[in-house]
Amino acid sequence: MTQQDTIVALATASGSGAIAVVRLSGSSAISIVDTCFRSVVKGKTLAAQATHTIHLGHIVENDRVFDEVLVSVFKNPNSYTGEDVVEISCHGSLYIQQEMIQLFLRNGCRMADAGEFTLRAFLNGKLDLSQAEAVADLIASDNEASHQVAMQQMRGGFSSEIAKLREELLNFASLIELELDFAEEDVEFADRSQFKELVERITFVLKRLIDSFAVGNVIKNGIPVAIVGEPNVGKSTLLNALLNEERAIVSEIAGTTRDTIEDEISIGGIGFRFIDTAGIRETKDVVESIGIKKTFEKIDQAQVVIYLFDSVKSISDLKTITIEIEKIRNKYPQKPLIVIANKIDKVDDISISKLHSEIPDIKLLSAKTGFGVEQLTNALLDLINTGALRNNETIVTNSRHYDALLKAFEEIQKVKHGLETGLSGDLLAIDIRQALYHFGEITGEITNDDLLGNIFANFCIGK
Amino acid sequence: MTQQDTIVALATASGSGAIAVVRLSGSSAISIVDTCFRSVVKGKTLAAQATHTIHLGHIVENDRVFDEVLVSVFKNPNSYTGEDVVEISCHGSLYIQQEMIQLFLRNGCRMADAGEFTLRAFLNGKLDLSQAEAVADLIASDNEASHQVAMQQMRGGFSSEIAKLREELLNFASLIELELDFAEEDVEFADRSQFKELVERITFVLKRLIDSFAVGNVIKNGIPVAIVGEPNVGKSTLLNALLNEERAIVSEIAGTTRDTIEDEISIGGIGFRFIDTAGIRETKDVVESIGIKKTFEKIDQAQVVIYLFDSVKSISDLKTITIEIEKIRNKYPQKPLIVIANKIDKVDDISISKLHSEIPDIKLLSAKTGFGVEQLTNALLDLINTGALRNNETIVTNSRHYDALLKAFEEIQKVKHGLETGLSGDLLAIDIRQALYHFGEITGEITNDDLLGNIFANFCIGK
Numbered sequence: 001m002t003q004q005d006t007i008v009a010l011a012t013a014s015g016s017g018a019i020a021v022v023r024l025s026g027s028s029a030i031s032i033v034d035t036c037f038r039s040v041v042k043g044k045t046l047a048a049q050a051t052h053t054i055h056l057g058h059i060v061e062n063d064r065v066f067d068e069v070l071v072s073v074f075k076n077p078n079s080y081t082g083e084d085v086v087e088i089s090c091h092g093s094l095y096i097q098q099e100m101i102q103l104f105l106r107n108g109c110r111m112a113d114a115g116e117f118t119l120r121a122f123l124n125g126k127l128d129l130s131q132a133e134a135v136a137d138l139i140a141s142d143n144e145a146s147h148q149v150a151m152q153q154m155r156g157g158f159s160s161e162i163a164k165l166r167e168e169l170l171n172f173a174s175l176i177e178l179e180l181d182f183a184e185e186d187v188e189f190a191d192r193s194q195f196k197e198l199v200e201r202i203t204f205v206l207k208r209l210i211d212s213f214a215v216g217n218v219i220k221n222g223i224p225v226a227i228v229g230e231p232n233v234g235k236s237t238l239l240n241a242l243l244n245e246e247r248a249i250v251s252e253i254a255g256t257t258r259d260t261i262e263d264e265i266s267i268g269g270i271g272f273r274f275i276d277t278a279g280i281r282e283t284k285d286v287v288e289s290i291g292i293k294k295t296f297e298k299i300d301q302a303q304v305v306i307y308l309f310d311s312v313k314s315i316s317d318l319k320t321i322t323i324e325i326e327k328i329r330n331k332y333p334q335k336p337l338i339v340i341a342n343k344i345d346k347v348d349d350i351s352i353s354k355l356h357s358e359i360p361d362i363k364l365l366s367a368k369t370g371f372g373v374e375q376l377t378n379a380l381l382d383l384i385n386t387g388a389l390r391n392n393e394t395i396v397t398n399s400r401h402y403d404a405l406l407k408a409f410e411e412i413q414k415v416k417h418g419l420e421t422g423l424s425g426d427l428l429a430i431d432i433r434q435a436l437y438h439f440g441e442i443t444g445e446i447t448n449d450d451l452l453g454n455i456f457a458n459f460c461i462g463k
Numbered sequence: 464m465t466q467q468d469t470i471v472a473l474a475t476a477s478g479s480g481a482i483a484v485v486r487l488s489g490s491s492a493i494s495i496v497d498t499c500f501r502s503v504v505k506g507k508t509l510a511a512q513a514t515h516t517i518h519l520g521h522i523v524e525n526d527r528v529f530d531e532v533l534v535s536v537f538k539n540p541n542s543y544t545g546e547d548v549v550e551i552s553c554h555g556s557l558y559i560q561q562e563m564i565q566l567f568l569r570n571g572c573r574m575a576d577a578g579e580f581t582l583r584a585f586l587n588g589k590l591d592l593s594q595a596e597a598v599a600d601l602i603a604s605d606n607e608a609s610h611q612v613a614m615q616q617m618r619g620g621f622s623s624e625i626a627k628l629r630e631e632l633l634n635f636a637s638l639i640e641l642e643l644d645f646a647e648e649d650v651e652f653a654d655r656s657q658f659k660e661l662v663e664r665i666t667f668v669l670k671r672l673i674d675s676f677a678v679g680n681v682i683k684n685g686i687p688v689a690i691v692g693e694p695n696v697g698k699s700t701l702l703n704a705l706l707n708e709e710r711a712i713v714s715e716i717a718g719t720t721r722d723t724i725e726d727e728i729s730i731g732g733i734g735f736r737f738i739d740t741a742g743i744r745e746t747k748d749v750v751e752s753i754g755i756k757k758t759f760e761k762i763d764q765a766q767v768v769i770y771l772f773d774s775v776k777s778i779s780d781l782k783t784i785t786i787e788i789e790k791i792r793n794k795y796p797q798k799p800l801i802v803i804a805n806k807i808d809k810v811d812d813i814s815i816s817k818l819h820s821e822i823p824d825i826k827l828l829s830a831k832t833g834f835g836v837e838q839l840t841n842a843l844l845d846l847i848n849t850g851a852l853r854n855n856e857t858i859v860t861n862s863r864h865y866d867a868l869l870k871a872f873e874e875i876q877k878v879k880h881g882l883e884t885g886l887s888g889d890l891l892a893i894d895i896r897q898a899l900y901h902f903g904e905i906t907g908e909i910t911n912d913d914l915l916g917n918i919f920a921n922f923c924i925g926k
Contacts, residue, residue: 013480018926463481
């Protein structure tokens with residue numbers, strides 16, 4: 001991949017808006033725009049302007065005026081990519097966006113690959129690899145928690161910690177390798193007790209980071225919650241109350257919600273993925289049976305289960321309800337289960353007492369009026385360990401980092417064991433080099449084209 | 464509506480992208496952003512920065528970092544709205560966009576109404592009304608012709624012509640009204656022959672502009688073309704070939720394309736709206752009959768008709784085809800009709816000779832292989848009078864302008880008649896004032912809140 005050519009892409013979301021931003025980066029970015037730009041202030045080319053300045057004018061080709069635009073000039077190395085960058089803020093018509101990009105392609109630009117702007121930023125040392133990855137996470141973030149974690153990672157919190165440990169470790173590695181050169185003289189440049197202390201410190205940090213991945217995973221992907229219950233108990237209405245929008249199909253006919261409907265909602269800054277299921281009512285109907293099978297599949301995938309029933313219909317036969325609850329509890333003893341009596345607005349006080357006495361820990365709800373929805377969301381939040389998040393600790397969300405951390409941890413344990421058993425310097429050095437390698441994988445000191453290709457292919461074009 | 468408060472809106476298309484731009488305008492725009500912005504270069508507030516400069520930093524609230532952003536500062540009157548404007552280029556996550564806007568709302572901004580940025584630009588004299596309207600047209604433009612017309616209007620080509628004539632007319636109006644003050648002395652300040660010459664000039668310009676509306680309308684809305692033919696002759700395939708994408712449902716079962724499918728395609732810079740119809744085959748099937756009725760309704764709306772038939776199936780019975788063609792020709796004698804024999808790749812040379820001899824002006828096509836598609840698009844372009852467009856003449860596309868021009872024309876005719884019949888100055892003055900009023904409606908010298916409300920309500924929020 002050559003880094004000298006100039007790339008162009010739409011930087012803003014595709015679609016029609018008030019404005020759109022077309023971005024160029026590369027050694028010819030400024031000169032290419034200069035050939036197409038006619039400033040309202042005559043005389044000065046963009047090349048002659050200071051970095052971080054904005055210029056009003058028209059994008060033209062021969063006599064044709066494409067648009068009135070604002071052009072922002074960023075001169076290397078003071079830009080996102082570290083190269084010369086020009087951002088053109090044009091009117092947000094799809095047609096103009098396309099024509100503008102075509103124009104720059106005709107004038108010597110090349111269409112940017114997915115993530116190529118950020119790749120260049122990485123290759124030019126503006127970001128390390130984990131920071132670059134956080135850019136994509138940041139754009140994908142859709143709730144407070146995932147946003148906060150990505151922001152923290154992008155600001156280098158996590159990788160700077162790794163980089164610091166890596167440097168210390170590298171230092172010791174050098175000293176131990178130096179000892180090997182003087183092997184005959186039996187000197188010890190690397191203080192073994194200081195080295196042990198460092199290894200302990202690294203072990204501690206790695207363990208904390210590795211443990212954080214469970215929380216990180218939940219934060220990044222949202223917590224799957226299955227809503228289980230017989231048809232027509234109000235699952236879709238609850239989902240709608242939770243989503244505060246009409247995504248699920250609500251119908252009076254029992255059994256209509258056969259397909260599962262998934263949607264994500266942010267509660268208290270945490271993403272929850274609600275999964276509407278067809279319930280587990282015993283039936284002879286083939287289609288219904290398929291629904292029940294699907295329900296159990298969905299419970300398998302969920303981290304939390306909500307069991308919902310209709311208090312009006314079930315008040316005279318709570319036994320069926322308790323049997324179904326037991327069925328779920330027995331099948332999934334580890335999974336948190338929240339039992340909810342819905343349509344509580346339609347039953348009397350005696351029924352409510354009965355519900356409380358026969359089903360322990362029951363929650364009362366009226367999905368229709370909204371009564372009990374807040375208590376439910378609170379109960380969901382209580383289930384999640386958000387301590388780490390609240391304490392602003394570094395959290396690992398990227399499975400590539402997790403893998404590298406696990407491998408580094410493994411190697412560090414070998415080093416630790418080697419130190420304890422008085423392993424010879426040359427063998428110790430091999431294990432240290434391995435640990436360093438995995439550290440480097442995270443921050444990008446160690447990369448290869450395949451790895452970079454994989455990472456940046458998941459970016460959007462224009463970033 | 465008070466113009467002092469500071470408004471905020473997302474300026475880029477909604478959705479996820481590499482970056483998004485949040486825009487603030489108003490007297491507190493810079494100070495509000497200053498409270499939330501922590502520059503990477505310490506010490507200077509945004510208020511202390513020069514206009515048209517860009518600053519890297521973080522948007523923060525208390526200890527929470529929202530995003531790393533680029534902030535562009537525009538100081539009044541050198542901005543789009545003429546007020547202080549700040550544009551914040553942030554990461555394009557929906558979550559960040561929303562949080563960012565919420566943050567500014569908490570800090571004293573108000574959500575912008577649709578088109579409010581452009582309305583302020585108009586009220587602050589940065590644009591006249593017809594230029595402001597062209598901004599919306601420009602964003603909506605989806606082909607070269609509509610883009611060019613909107614661009615021309617936005618650059619003031621049309622309204623500056625009107626404004627110049629208005630000024631000259633206003634001059635004469637003043638002189639004639641002055642004469643009224645000196646009525647007893649019977650003086651003539653306004654040279655009647657010069658005035659006649661001006662009225663002639665205005666008449667000429669108005670007529671040209673009014674006539675251009677027919678072309679303008681076509682350019683703005685696209686030219687509707689009905690594709691008529693029996694089921695399964697390949698209408699959907701032709702539509703797909705023209706659209707170069709799979710929008711229409713193509714099926715082997717005759718009669719499946721009962722609903723009309725509309726799509727717009729830009730050919731040679733002109734927008735064509737293709738209308739796929741169910742054909743006019745005689746049938747007893749009720750659903751098919753409804754389809755035929757719909758076909759004729761669609762032909763009513765179309766400016767051009769394409770009649771398409773299957774050469775393989777019809778070669779032995781070209782009589783049915785010629786009857787159907789006659790039917791359309793008789794019903795719509797004024798409408799251009801293009802007759803096309805499709806699936807020409809499947810017939811032999813003798814059949815082709817037969818087609819040419821029995822149906823004059825027939826065009827041969829294979830929608831499947833693409834043979835003849837280009838000839839068809841050329842034929843369509845030939846039908847459209849794009850002379851005005853090619854000559855870069857001013858074209859009126861806005862029906863509000865058209866109405867005002869018609870009314871102004873009417874009043875100018877009265878003035879002309881008055882001049883010819885020696886109408887008294889006081890009566891002449893009334894007609895001139897009326898004409899001036901309608902001129903002013905176009906450029907916005909004459910406005911009212913209802914009119915402005917109507918115009919800017921059609922804008923997107925953020926523009």
